[in-house]
Amino acid sequence: MDLENMLSQRTVSLKPSGIRKFFDIANEMEGVIALGVGEPDFKTPYSVRRAGIENLQHGQTRYSANAGLMELRRAICDYMLRKFNLSYDKKTEVLVTVGGSEAIDLAIRAFLNPGDEVLIPEPCFVCYAPIVTLTSGVPVAIPTHEKDHFRLTPEQLEAAITPKTKMLVLPYPNNPTGAVMRREHLEAIAEVLRRHDIIVLSDEIYAELTYNGRHCSIAELPDMKERTIVVNGFSKTFAMTGWRLGFAAGPAAAIKQMTKIHQYAIMCAPTTSQYAAIEALDHCEENICQMREEYNSRRRFVVDGFNKMGLHTFEPEGAFYVFPCIRSTGLSSEKFCEELLYSKKVAVVPGNAFGDSGEGFIRVSYSYSVQHLKTALQRIAEFIEERKENQP
Amino acid sequence: MMDRLLELLNTDARMSTEALAVMLDTTEEDVKNRIARYEADGVIRGYKPLLDYEKIDTQYVEALIELRVTPKKDFGFEEIAQKISRYQEVDSVYLMSGGYDLHVRVVGKTFKDVAMFVAQRLAILDGVVSTATHFVLSHYKDQGVLMTDMPGDERGNISL
Numbered sequence: 372m373d374l375e376n377m378l379s380q381r382t383v384s385l386k387p388s389g390i391r392k393f394f395d396i397a398n399e400m401e402g403v404i405a406l407g408v409g410e411p412d413f414k415t416p417y418s419v420r421r422a423g424i425e426n427l428q429h430g431q432t433r434y435s436a437n438a439g440l441m442e443l444r445r446a447i448c449d450y451m452l453r454k455f456n457l458s459y460d461k462k463t464e465v466l467v468t469v470g471g472s473e474a475i476d477l478a479i480r481a482f483l484n485p486g487d488e489v490l491i492p493e494p495c496f497v498c499y500a501p502i503v504t505l506t507s508g509v510p511v512a513i514p515t516h517e518k519d520h521f522r523l524t525p526e527q528l529e530a531a532i533t534p535k536t537k538m539l540v541l542p543y544p545n546n547p548t549g550a551v552m553r554r555e556h557l558e559a560i561a562e563v564l565r566r567h568d569i570i571v572l573s574d575e576i577y578a579e580l581t582y583n584g585r586h587c588s589i590a591e592l593p594d595m596k597e598r599t600i601v602v603n604g605f606s607k608t609f610a611m612t613g614w615r616l617g618f619a620a621g622p623a624a625a626i627k628q629m630t631k632i633h634q635y636a637i638m639c640a641p642t643t644s645q646y647a648a649i650e651a652l653d654h655c656e657e658n659i660c661q662m663r664e665e666y667n668s669r670r671r672f673v674v675d676g677f678n679k680m681g682l683h684t685f686e687p688e689g690a691f692y693v694f695p696c697i698r699s700t701g702l703s704s705e706k707f708c709e710e711l712l713y714s715k716k717v718a719v720v721p722g723n724a725f726g727d728s729g730e731g732f733i734r735v736s737y738s739y740s741v742q743h744l745k746t747a748l749q750r751i752a753e754f755i756e757e758r759k760e761n762q763p
Numbered sequence: 764m765m766d767r768l769l770e771l772l773n774t775d776a777r778m779s780t781e782a783l784a785v786m787l788d789t790t791e792e793d794v795k796n797r798i799a800r801y802e803a804d805g806v807i808r809g810y811k812p813l814l815d816y817e818k819i820d821t822q823y824v825e826a827l828i829e830l831r832v833t834p835k836k837d838f839g840f841e842e843i844a845q846k847i848s849r850y851q852e853v854d855s856v857y858l859m860s861g862g863y864d865l866h867v868r869v870v871g872k873t874f875k876d877v878a879m880f881v882a883q884r885l886a887i888l889d890g891v892v893s894t895a896t897h898f899v900l901s902h903y904k905d906q907g908v909l910m911t912d913m914p915g916d917e918r919g920n921i922s923l
Contacts, residue, residue: 397921405920
């Protein structure tokens with residue numbers, strides 16, 4: 372039997388990340404000063420860890436309800452109301468998932484029929500298009516540009532809509548660019564959407580890491596809640612990546628179908644994580660503020676550092692990434708990252724890992740101590756200087 | 764709430780005023796003025812590197828000394844604490860609650876140096892009732908900084 376022939380053609384055809392090789396090299400190299408990771412450097416707040424430990428000590432280690440512990444869903448609804456003025460019914464409009472990733476997967480699977488098109492602003496996190504493809508849908512990339520602050524514009528949206536368009540993914544605050552959509556930008560997008568039957572999958576996993584004013588969810592705008600699935604989670608907000616916990620909130624009819632898939636595929640999100648998450652939502656506001664303040668200082672430090680070394684960097688207002696433009700070096704994103712890694716042992720991610728429109732940029736994470744960032748920036752500056760000297 | 768400027772200096776006092784200004788979203792001038800004021804007001808008392816003496820080729824011994832003293836009428840512990848603070852060998856002096864009164868950190872070249880200092884200079888002071896000397900064997904963490912080499916970043920170098 373030829374196993375290769377037995378495998379799902381669709382799965383096999385998924386584009387393996389072209390820069391996998393670079394990732395392997397970067398992760399195996401010793402003594403690297405990395406600026407490459409997509410997760411917080413903070414530890415999960417202690418009270419949250421303790422809540423998890425206590426729950427284990429009490430032996431509360433069984434399945435929860437499929438949609439998640441009712442007490443956690445209550446806490447999620449309180450949180451959504453408190454933060455975004457969004458009112459959801461804990462019994463029918465919220466689903467606790469294994470990370471935001473699962474919520475994205477479920478939302479796409481709950482809505483797509485074969486051939487349905489999903490609009491995906493790029494650069495963006497890498498999971499949307501493959502999931503759409505696996506669901507027999509068609510991912511349609513909309514390249515966003517630095518001149519627009521990497522925001523989706525209403526004109527771009529209007530131009531991309533066809534009779535087959537089923538869904539728009541709205542990944543803001545954005546990984547990798549750090550772009551945010553403020554209320555006024557979302558209003559322009561909502562105006563277009565109201566004229567069409569299009570579902571919004573709003574991936575707001577970085578909502579709490581917004582630096583110039585508070586995050587606005589598109590679901591807050593008039594007539595938008597009924598056509599929006601909001602995805603959020605605990606990984607970035609509470610530095611809980613390894614706990615694998617997220618949630619989706621949306622209209623009952625959608626959550627019902629998503630819960631059905633979740634029930635068959637997953638049963639329920641990890642119970643220990645769910646108990647810990649109640650503590651996070653109910654009592655950790657201060658921790659969020661502290662982390663945000665720390666990220667914000669680093670963000671300004673790093674943006675300034677890149678601009679001073681001559682790599683133009685637009686001001687990101689969310690997440691924990693900056694996205695410097697490296698075109699002035701004459702190198703492609705991948706070449707830049709490779710040479711930087713080999714000559715200075717600094718690891719950053721090529722912008723094209725997040726879509727073709729990321730070419731000419733690199734993603735730099737600032738989820739590192741200032742001391743670490745300082746050292747890394749010095750090395751990158753040396754790299755740029757040496758390249759200038761070696762060129763005629 | 765503590766000024767964010769002090770928080771940043773507390774993690775790295777060598778940060779340039781330029782970098783501090785960027786991180787605090789203010790001008791260099793403002794940072795300089797605030798630091799000058801903190802220095803003048805005695806909020807900032809000094810700046811020192813945090814040395815790991817195990818990595819320096821020098822003779823270095825430190826001891827923590829528990830001092831029990833009789834407080835003086837009208838002066839309390841103030842007078843003797845001031846007196847002890849003036850010794851060059853003394854690195855720090857704290858007034859304590861609990862089982863003893865003054866906590867004194869003494870630094871010297873050899874165990875004998877420190878022992879002699881305690882016996883001949885501290886113990887004989889008027890008002891000192893007793894001393895208990897504890898030699899420090901190893902530092903694991905100082906001033907919030909780990910003194911052991913950090914393990915690698917468990918997050919790896921790159922992820923999406």
